[in-house]
Amino acid sequence: MAYENIRLEKDGPIAVLTVDRPKALNALNSATFHEMDDAIRSLKDDTRALIVTGGGDKAFVAGADIAEMVTITAAQAREFSALGHHVFQSLENLPIPTIAAVNGFALGGGLELALGCDLIYASEKAKLGLPEVTLGVIPGFGGTQRLTRLVGRSRAKELLFTADRIDAARAKEIGLVLDVVPADKLMEHCRAVAARILKNGPLAVAQAKRVVEYGADQDLRSANELERQGFAVLFGSEDQREGMAAFLAKRPAAFQGK
């Protein structure tokens, strides 16, 4: 599939998905979602980390495309919402870490996209918020729920009700972003984090993601059972034997993802 609204670039084991509609500050319309869906599906086993960012120098993603939403019916809104949910869920389902490099405005659907990633880093010029109530709607791509789970009910409600646009430093303060870095260092920072992850056993990283994703919404007892299963299953892998043998032999591990 040829892409008009995104770019997917491979740099060794790291893929970079750039939402690239700078004229509309990378706003997410249906076509963009379909391209993102295709790009995520196209990732092969040799991709071991995905960085998501925005094209141009102003925005990560300035939201869902308001021009496309202005006249849609409730039924179409449900469909559009389901499409966004599907794409962001498929980021969570990927067995590799996903990193949002928030390089500018991350508003509405843009913040929801970042929230669909495992790790969020922001440039000093990033501005984040959920302005949906100013438009007479609420976030429709999982933002109400993911934000609440990340920063707690109270802060989530504050952002949802006020539509405040917060800067990167404040976003870090409330636990919405992990680190704030100078704009020209953001991609380097995200690649360096990915590189640290890539040194580790890929099956173990995938299990760690899986047990956190599936366990976070369960009671502790069930979640811990999930962890036990994930832990046990890794003992059937070559990577476990390699990782432990390498430690004992005082050499770096050569993981194969098997």
Ligand code: DAK
């Ligand atoms: N959609 C469409 N176009 C957008 C856009 C957006 N979200 N954001 C910016 N643009 C376009 C502008 O219309 C403008 O286009 P032209 O006039 O040049 O043709 C161009 O990008 C440049 O924007 P500005 O001229 O406004 O640039 P400024 O630097 O002055 O301002 C800004 C930047 C980010 C502060 C401003 O553009 C802005 O406030 N943008 C809208 C931000 C926003 O409200 N985002 C939230 C969108 S609502 C649901 C599903 C999803 C959602 C809700 C419900 N269901 C299905 C139930 C989610 C909703 C949202 O995300």
